[in-house]
Structure formats: C-alpha cells, structure tokens
Amino acid sequence: MSQSQSPSIGQPTVPAASDTLEYSPQPGLLDETRAADGSVKPGWQYLLQSVGDLGPEVMRQREHKARRILRDDGATYNLYGKPGSPSTSWELDTVPYVIDSEDWAGIEAGLVERSELFNLILRDLYGPRDIIRHGALPPEALFGHGGFLRACQGLQMPGEQELILHAVDIVRRADGSVCVLSDRTQAPSGSGYVLENRTVMSRVFPSLYRDSHVHRIASFYHRLRLKLISLSPSGDIPRIALLTPGARNESYFEHAYLANYMGFPMVQSGDLVVRNGFLWMKSLEGLKRVDVLLRRVDDESCDPVELRADSQMGVPGLLEVVRTGRLVIANPLGSGVLENPALLKYLPAISMLLLGREPRLDSVQTYWAGDHRDLAFINDNIRSLIIKNTWRGSNEPSVFAGDLDETQLQALLARIHRYRHQFVAQEKLAKSYTPAFNGSGLEPRPTLLRTFSVATDNSYTVLPGGLTRIGTSLDGQFISMQEGSPSKDTWVTASEPERAPVPGLAPEKRHFSGESALDSPPSRVVENLYWMGRYAERADASMRLLRTVFVMLNGEDPISADAQRILLQTVSEITYTLPGFTTATAAQLADPEAELMQIVRDGERVGSVRSTINSMLLAADESKELLSTDTIRVINDVRDALDNLDGDLAGGLASAPEEALDPLVTALAGLSGLTQESMIRGMGWHFIEMGKRIERAQQTIATVKGLMGTVSGEMEQSTLLTALLTSMEVLITYRRRGREKRGIELGLELVLLDSRNPRSLLFQLERLQEHLVELPRPGKESGELNAESRALLEASTLVKLSTLPQLLQVADQRRPELEARMTQLADLLREFSRLITDKHFDHRSGPQQLFTSFGGTAPGVLNAGLPGAGERG
Known part of the structure; x- marks a missing residue:
C-alpha cells in the first residue's frame, strides 16, 4: 500500500516498514x-x-x-x-492503557476490600466512633477536619452500604504492585468520561477493540442505577435526580452525559424546594417528589441552612429531609471526611480493628503534621516531600517542596507549624509509563489511573477499567485535568472473548433521544429551551438583515444616502444595539464600517451577533440533557463558526463580510430543522418553538416598521423593499407573483398576511396559538379566555383585520397607520411573552437564601429576572 492510500477503519493493514510505529x-x-x-x-x-x-x-x-x-x-x-x-x-489519547485480566484480578480484589473498609469507616465516624475510642485514629484528625459535618451525626442510609460510589487513584510501583494515592468519596467524578472514552475508542478502532477482548463496562452503570433505585424510601416508582452545580462546573458535560445515559433528570439547586417535609422538583406540571439524589455538589454546599450559609448550590432544609428518612443522597452528606489524606497514615491500624487484617492495597507513605514525630520528619525531609492540605475544600493546591525557593519553603514550614492538623506530607512516587501518540510517533508518558466501585446488595462491584490520565510530556510527573492532562481509555483484556452480557443489563451504547428519557424535566430546563429558541431566531434575523445590508453597500448599484440611513437605523433597531445608527451623524452614516463590525463581533456589546449567539449557547448548555446528539453536534457547528468569525471578517466591508456570516446562518438553519425533525413533541419542544415564533414575529414587526414606516423616493423605496424581501427570504416568491401585481402592497402581503409563508407574521401567530393550547393549565378553568390567550387572539385579529391600502396610507412622509399597528402588535407580543414566562417559569414564591455573600446570579439560573432579556425594543 502506498503512503497516499489509507486503509479503511477497522480493516487489517500490512504497511511498508517505513510506515510502522515503533x-x-x-x-x-x-x-x-x-x-x-x-x-x-x-x-x-x-x-x-x-x-x-x-x-x-x-x-x-x-x-x-x-x-x-x-x-x-x-x-x-x-x-x-x-x-x-x-x-x-476533552483530550483523549488514542493509545489505550492495557491491563490483563490476571493483573486486574488482584487490583479488583484490593479495591473491593478498600471500598468495604471505607464504608465501615464512614458508618463508624458518624456513629459510635470505635476507631477513635480504641486509639486507631487520633480525635484531632477527625474533629479538626473541614469535611467532618457534625450536623450529619447519626444519619444512616438504608441497607449495609453508606458509601455508594468510591473512586481511587492508583499508580504502579517499580516492583509491579499498585499503590493508592488518594480516595474520592464526596462526589467522585470521572465515570462519565470513562464511558465517553470507551464509546469513542470502540468507534475509532472497532476491529482492534473487538479482537482485544476488552471487558465491557456498561454493567457498572446498570448496577449503579439499580442501587439508586433500591435506596428509595418510597414504595412507588422512585424519582431519582442528578444534582449538578451548573453549566460552569468543570465536569458539567459528564453530569449531563450520565443523567441521559441512566435516564435521570438533571437538576440544579433552583429546581428543588423543600415543602411539607419532602424534597420536590419544580416542573411545568407542578411539584414532583424526589426520592433519591445522585449529587455532584460538595457536602458543605448542599444545605445553606445547616451547612454553608453562603452556598448558592444547595437547597434550604435538605438535611432535615434526609434526617427524617424521606430522601436519600448518594454519596451521603458528610462523606467528604473520608478524603482526609491523614487517614492513610492510620489505615492499617483502622483496617486491623474493623476487618481484622491490613489492606491488600498499600497507600502512599503519609506523614501527618499533627503527629509530633511526623512533624519532625517533615522538617528534616521537606524538600523530598509533597505537601497537601488535609481538606480539599480549602482550595489550597498540593506542592512539591523541592520546587520551592528558600523563601517559599520557609513560608510553607511556618504555615505547617501554625496549622499542624491541616497538613500532611507524602513521599513522591515515580509513576509508571505507558505509550502515547504525539502526532508523529509513540513516546512514554507518566500514568495515573482512577477507577470506581459501586455498592451492590452486600459488597461492591468495580468498574473493569477506569479513567487513565497521563502527563503532558515525558518528564511531566504532575498529572492534573486542570493542567490539561490528556486521558486514555483503560482496557482490561481477557485471553478469550467475554461471555454474553447478563440478561437485563444495559448495552454498551445506550442512547436516549432527548426528552424521551425524562418524564418531567425541571421547568428551568424548559425555560432555557425557550430562550435558546428566542436567541437563535434573534441572531438569525439580525444576520439576514446584515447580510442584505453588506451586499447593498458593496453592490454595483449605488444606493442613496436616504436609503442607506434607513437601512442602517433598522439594523440598530432590530439588533437592539441602540442608539447606534439612530443618532449617527451624516459622516458616520456615510462610513458605517466600524459600527457594523462592532454589531457583528463585539461580544461585550449587548445585542451584537456574537453576544446573542453566546447567550443562545449558554441556554443550550443549561438544557443539554434534553438535546439529541445531532442537535449538540449542530450547536458545536455554531460555536466553531463563531470562533472563526473574527478571521473571516478581517478585511472588513472590503472583503465580502456577508460570506463570513453564511456558516452561522447555515448552522442556525440546521438547528431549527433539527428541532422540527428530531425533538419529541413534549413541553421542551413546545417552548423552544414558542420562543422561536415570538422572536420571529417581533423581528418581522421591527423590520417592517423600520424599512416601510418612512416614505421615500421611488428608487429608495425599491431599495428598501428589496432589502425587506431579501432578509425575509421571499424575494423569489415576490418576483413570481409579480406578474399579477407588484410593489409594496404585494411585499407586505407576503411578509405580514400570507399564512403559507413560514416567515410571515400571521404564520407565527397561528403557530403560537397551536402551542398555547398544549401548555399545562393548572387548576380548573372556565370558558373564559386567560390573559395570554386574549393577548394572542387580539394580536392575531389585528393582523387578519388589517387592510393593506389602509396600512400604506401616507401622511407627512410617513405611514402612521403602519407604524401604529406594528407598535400595537409588538406591545401585545411582549405582553404575551411576559404572561407565559411568569406563569410557567416564575418561582419567586419559593424559599429564599437566608444569607449570601456572593454577588451575581446563582449558578445555573439563566435570564431569571434579567432586565429586558429578550424584551428590548
């Protein structure tokens, strides 16, 4: 095979020697x-x-x-x-980390034992505290740790396991054995990325994956799902939700991915409320009881009443619901105390007390500064040690003392002596190396493996594999996702194919199509879909008019100064980038390039194309769990096109800027099509469509008012009508129908009154009426129309009763009837939008935070009470 010929994926190859990788x-x-x-x-x-x-x-x-x-x-x-x-x-190295089954069997046995031990420790620390009474753990190591929550004393989950999910970071030592570096027990992250890595690798190397007899991992997630269901205190079909800090969290993708994979709604603090001793989720259909929470929020942030008062990620009263046994949280609140690295020093003695034997898996050698002999050792050997704060919530990074200068070292020692119980020192272990592809060859990289275990009926099941992370370079021993360390898929291989899956287990690839996986999504998610539809349509309308203006400004046919002024002012009005061209001088109107470029690409300017699309992308991130894979792909197309915008516009008006907007317009059109063809007709779809229709109607009204409200000369009027028809995508239809009649009357008929035109104003109002009847109607209603129905009916009637000759009447070089009617319709649509959002999205009657020290909007809350959000103009 020549170098120019590439073998198809999954097919065996016999390349020339020069093509091989050694x-x-x-x-x-x-x-x-x-x-x-x-x-x-x-x-x-x-x-x-x-x-x-x-x-x-x-x-x-x-x-x-x-x-x-x-x-x-x-x-x-x-x-x-x-x-x-x-x-x-997410960075994934395409050379997997391989562990054979025999080697893995020993690791797996040690991990199961470790999870059982940590489960016993957790139950003991919030129960009888035998390990303290028998001297296996100094009291200061427990009571002086920030992760120990006194409010959780005596809390117990149903069954034998308190610890539901357990993650362990391990490295290989020179003698071939493995050593544990740390344990993660609050809200262990990474298992969702393991699933994504496996999905990708099985598609990129299908034959290699199949022929390597890799152990499947889907059963682990199935067992997690079954375990969470079994924890429900309710005898009915339980509602399980995944609690996330929000879209700005480092691993938000994983939260949404796991929620979709297991079929759970993903919630944020604002989606939940405690009432009558139960936890409820706010949905469009009302409050829905939540029985089990799989949390990704740290312990202390879960309840601002009893734990951290300034937390905006928790639910007031949550701990009391757990205390009464009406809610189960996995992992339980208070489990962060197990992440105290000082425990590693005392783990052999604790294991002897609780299990009658020392752990199979060694932990990294750890010295606790709260112990006098350990403190002396740290003083004498600090340059060879890694110093850590015992509490991860301190946000104090680990540091290798050997990298510090003398001044920094002395400052660190002073802190250790002052806060002895808050620091540990650990030996620096040399990590093992695995091959990684660097773009041209294979090179060794230091390797760290995080694997996971989940509680079963009476023990634990270990994920066969895990999340492997590697250094960014050959000598990069410090491995951290925050430093951009790539990941690997971890293959536990067998000598023969794995036996058939147990009946009832989930397949390796389980797909949920948006809302079909979720019975009743939180109203916050649906609200974000509504604003996603509005922002997408606003960006689309803005770019279509901008493209038309760019073409006309650069066209062979010159346009008059009067027509140019009206076009530019209309651009400012429909993008809400006011005052913009509405107060521009004649010189600024004659040379509009700087202002137009700002309207397109200035992300700090509200109403610009970039700002509007960024708002749409944020809304999409907040509602990701209801979006299909294809929809997310198109949203990423939008994000890519936006990232490339500055380069495409580098030449300004002289370089056909309308072409720079084409990829964005095309991507938004694809997004609109997918919502029509791939989205379940549930509440999410109705609200994204309503947002889209409201915004399109508003943009049509603003464009008609801006371009047609003023009477100009014949040439100017022709230019403005062409701009209107072009931006509304009806120019070709106009030309075809123009054999019978032409002029502004036909143009306005197409844009305002033609119910067959999907961009006409009447079409939007008719679709809104169809969506309105599908919305939830709390309580019994009489035959009397509600406020939003009346507003929409009035708007629709105003359009249908309009006569074009009346709208086109001229007085003092203006069309006052047209302007008045457009203003009236815009007001009705704003009122309709306000009524809809107030009724279905406003939760101001819920409990408020008792205290907050942080400014700004709570994480995950989008457009809630934002002045003028979507309602400008």
Missing part, C-alpha cells in the same frame, strides 16, 4: 508494556503491533476522527483560569 521505552523508567525480563507483556503485544502496523499517517487520521467525535458529542472540561472560552475539548 515504541521504545526509556531506560531507567518503569514501563507498563514491559515485564521484569524486558519482554513485551502479552496484553500489550497485540496492541503495540496493531498500532505500529497502522503507521503515523493512519494514526493521525484516527486521532482526528476521535477529536471529531468528542467535539460532536460536546465533550468538554472546564479549565478554570484559562483565558477565553471557559470550556475546552
């Missing part, structure tokens, strides 16, 4: 691919041979495909402090 471990480093005698481990042999045969060019193609799939899935991870966009694409 992997050479670095001398002196522990390499996972090699046995003690230097030979390639059997589990790695087939993988390295297959990857080597593919060669660098094919591997680059596979890597590109993997990135495309991740991008289409919307897989992101928020890197705090990174300039620009808050989220970045």
Whole structure:
C-alpha cells in the first residue's frame, strides 16, 4: 500500500516498514508494556503491533476522527483560569492503557476490600466512633477536619452500604504492585468520561477493540442505577435526580452525559424546594417528589441552612429531609471526611480493628503534621516531600517542596507549624509509563489511573477499567485535568472473548433521544429551551438583515444616502444595539464600517451577533440533557463558526463580510430543522418553538416598521423593499407573483398576511396559538379566555383585520397607520411573552437564601429576572 492510500477503519493493514510505529521505552523508567525480563507483556503485544502496523499517517487520521467525535458529542472540561472560552475539548489519547485480566484480578480484589473498609469507616465516624475510642485514629484528625459535618451525626442510609460510589487513584510501583494515592468519596467524578472514552475508542478502532477482548463496562452503570433505585424510601416508582452545580462546573458535560445515559433528570439547586417535609422538583406540571439524589455538589454546599450559609448550590432544609428518612443522597452528606489524606497514615491500624487484617492495597507513605514525630520528619525531609492540605475544600493546591525557593519553603514550614492538623506530607512516587501518540510517533508518558466501585446488595462491584490520565510530556510527573492532562481509555483484556452480557443489563451504547428519557424535566430546563429558541431566531434575523445590508453597500448599484440611513437605523433597531445608527451623524452614516463590525463581533456589546449567539449557547448548555446528539453536534457547528468569525471578517466591508456570516446562518438553519425533525413533541419542544415564533414575529414587526414606516423616493423605496424581501427570504416568491401585481402592497402581503409563508407574521401567530393550547393549565378553568390567550387572539385579529391600502396610507412622509399597528402588535407580543414566562417559569414564591455573600446570579439560573432579556425594543 502506498503512503497516499489509507486503509479503511477497522480493516487489517500490512504497511511498508517505513510506515510502522515503533515504541521504545526509556531506560531507567518503569514501563507498563514491559515485564521484569524486558519482554513485551502479552496484553500489550497485540496492541503495540496493531498500532505500529497502522503507521503515523493512519494514526493521525484516527486521532482526528476521535477529536471529531468528542467535539460532536460536546465533550468538554472546564479549565478554570484559562483565558477565553471557559470550556475546552476533552483530550483523549488514542493509545489505550492495557491491563490483563490476571493483573486486574488482584487490583479488583484490593479495591473491593478498600471500598468495604471505607464504608465501615464512614458508618463508624458518624456513629459510635470505635476507631477513635480504641486509639486507631487520633480525635484531632477527625474533629479538626473541614469535611467532618457534625450536623450529619447519626444519619444512616438504608441497607449495609453508606458509601455508594468510591473512586481511587492508583499508580504502579517499580516492583509491579499498585499503590493508592488518594480516595474520592464526596462526589467522585470521572465515570462519565470513562464511558465517553470507551464509546469513542470502540468507534475509532472497532476491529482492534473487538479482537482485544476488552471487558465491557456498561454493567457498572446498570448496577449503579439499580442501587439508586433500591435506596428509595418510597414504595412507588422512585424519582431519582442528578444534582449538578451548573453549566460552569468543570465536569458539567459528564453530569449531563450520565443523567441521559441512566435516564435521570438533571437538576440544579433552583429546581428543588423543600415543602411539607419532602424534597420536590419544580416542573411545568407542578411539584414532583424526589426520592433519591445522585449529587455532584460538595457536602458543605448542599444545605445553606445547616451547612454553608453562603452556598448558592444547595437547597434550604435538605438535611432535615434526609434526617427524617424521606430522601436519600448518594454519596451521603458528610462523606467528604473520608478524603482526609491523614487517614492513610492510620489505615492499617483502622483496617486491623474493623476487618481484622491490613489492606491488600498499600497507600502512599503519609506523614501527618499533627503527629509530633511526623512533624519532625517533615522538617528534616521537606524538600523530598509533597505537601497537601488535609481538606480539599480549602482550595489550597498540593506542592512539591523541592520546587520551592528558600523563601517559599520557609513560608510553607511556618504555615505547617501554625496549622499542624491541616497538613500532611507524602513521599513522591515515580509513576509508571505507558505509550502515547504525539502526532508523529509513540513516546512514554507518566500514568495515573482512577477507577470506581459501586455498592451492590452486600459488597461492591468495580468498574473493569477506569479513567487513565497521563502527563503532558515525558518528564511531566504532575498529572492534573486542570493542567490539561490528556486521558486514555483503560482496557482490561481477557485471553478469550467475554461471555454474553447478563440478561437485563444495559448495552454498551445506550442512547436516549432527548426528552424521551425524562418524564418531567425541571421547568428551568424548559425555560432555557425557550430562550435558546428566542436567541437563535434573534441572531438569525439580525444576520439576514446584515447580510442584505453588506451586499447593498458593496453592490454595483449605488444606493442613496436616504436609503442607506434607513437601512442602517433598522439594523440598530432590530439588533437592539441602540442608539447606534439612530443618532449617527451624516459622516458616520456615510462610513458605517466600524459600527457594523462592532454589531457583528463585539461580544461585550449587548445585542451584537456574537453576544446573542453566546447567550443562545449558554441556554443550550443549561438544557443539554434534553438535546439529541445531532442537535449538540449542530450547536458545536455554531460555536466553531463563531470562533472563526473574527478571521473571516478581517478585511472588513472590503472583503465580502456577508460570506463570513453564511456558516452561522447555515448552522442556525440546521438547528431549527433539527428541532422540527428530531425533538419529541413534549413541553421542551413546545417552548423552544414558542420562543422561536415570538422572536420571529417581533423581528418581522421591527423590520417592517423600520424599512416601510418612512416614505421615500421611488428608487429608495425599491431599495428598501428589496432589502425587506431579501432578509425575509421571499424575494423569489415576490418576483413570481409579480406578474399579477407588484410593489409594496404585494411585499407586505407576503411578509405580514400570507399564512403559507413560514416567515410571515400571521404564520407565527397561528403557530403560537397551536402551542398555547398544549401548555399545562393548572387548576380548573372556565370558558373564559386567560390573559395570554386574549393577548394572542387580539394580536392575531389585528393582523387578519388589517387592510393593506389602509396600512400604506401616507401622511407627512410617513405611514402612521403602519407604524401604529406594528407598535400595537409588538406591545401585545411582549405582553404575551411576559404572561407565559411568569406563569410557567416564575418561582419567586419559593424559599429564599437566608444569607449570601456572593454577588451575581446563582449558578445555573439563566435570564431569571434579567432586565429586558429578550424584551428590548
């Protein structure tokens, strides 16, 4: 095969020697691919041979495909402090981490034992505290830790397991054994990314994945789902929800992905309320009782009444509902105390007390500054140690003391001595290495594995694999997702194909089509869909008029100064970038480039194209769990086109800027089509369509009023009518019908009164009436029309009773009837929108925060009470 020929994905290849990829471990480093005698481990042999045969060019193609799939899935991870966009694409190295079944069996047994031990510790620390009474753990290590919540004393979950999910970070040591670096027990993250990595790798390397006999992972998530269902205190079919901090959280993609995969609604604090001793979710159909919460919010932030008073991510009164046994939270509140690294020092003694044996898996050697002998050791050996705060909530990063200068080192020692019980020191372990593809070859990278266990009826089940993270370079021993460390799929391989799945287990790839997975989504999610529809339509209408203006300004046929002034003023009015051209001087109107470019790309200017699309993208992120995979893919197309906008507009008006807007217009059109063809006709669809129809009607009214409200000369009038018809996509229809009649009357008939035109004003009002009858109607209603029905009926009647000759009457170079009618219709539509949002989205009657020290809007709340949001003009 020549280099120009690429083998199809999944097909065996026999490339020339020059096309192969060779992997050479670095001398002196522990390499996972090699046995003690230097030979390639059997589990790695087939993988390295297959990857080597593919060669660098094919591997680059596979890597590109993997990135495309991740991008289409919307897989992101928020890197705090990174300039620009808050989220970045999830990084996946295309060479998996391989562990054979025999090796994994020993690791798995140790992980099950560790989860059982930590479960016993959690139950004891909030119960009898035998480990303290028997001297296995100093009292200061518990009571001085920020993760110990006294308010949770005595709380117990149903069944034998308190710890439902447990994550463990492990590394391989030089002797081949594994060592635990840390435990995650509050809200362990990463399992959703494991699922995404596996989905991507099975698509990018289908034959390699199949022939490697990789253990499937879907049963782990099925068991998690069954466990959560079994925890419900209600005898009815339980409602389980996933509690997320919101779209700005670092792993928000994972939250939405897991919620969709397991069929749970995803909620934020504002979606929940405690009433009558129960926890309820606010939905369009009313309050729905929640029985189990799978939380991704830290302990102390879950209840601002009893825990952290300034938290905006919690629900007031939540802990009291748990205390009465009417709600189960997984993992239970207070489980963050198990993340105290000082526990690792005392774990062997604790295990002897609770299990009668020391743990199978060793923990990293840990020294607690609260112990006098350990403090002396830390003083003498600090430059070779990693210093950590015992409480992750302190947000104090770990530091390798050997990297500090003398001044920094002395300051650190002073802090350790002053706050002895808050610091531990750990030995710096050399990590093992695995091969990674760097774009041209394979090179070793340091490796860290996080794996997960879930509680079953009487023990724990371990995920066969996990989330492998690697260093960003050969010598990058510090591995952190916040530093941009890539991930790997982890393959636990067997010598023969895995047996058939247990009947009833979920398949490897389980897809939910938006709302079909969710019986009653939170009203906040539906509200964001409504604003997503409005912002998408506003951006579309703005860009269509802008494209028309750009073409006319650069066209061969010159336009008069009067026509140019009206066009530019209308641009300012429909984009709400006021005052803009409405107060511009004659010189500014003659040279409009600077203002037009700002209207398109200034993200800080409210009403600009970029600002409007950013608002749409934020609304889409907040309602991601109701969007199909194809919809997310198109939303990412919009995001990409927006990112490329500045480069496409670099030449200003001289370089055909209308073409720079084409990708955005096309992507938004695709999004509109998908909502029609791929979205379940539930409440989410009705509200996104209502938002779209309200905004399109408002934009049509504003455009007609701006372009047709003033009477100009014949040439100017022709220019403005052409602009109206072009931006409304009816110019071709106008020309065809123009054989019978032409002029402004025909143009207004198409734009305002033609019910067959999907962009006409009458079409929008008729669709709004259809959606209105499908909305929930709380309580019994009489035959009397409600306020929103009356407003919509009045608007529709005004349009239908309009006569074009009357609208086109002229007085003092204006069309007062047209302007008055458009103003009246705009007011009615604003009132209709206000009534709809107040009735279905306003939750001001709910409980308020007792105290808050943070300014701004609570995380996850979009457009709630935002002055003029979508209602300007």
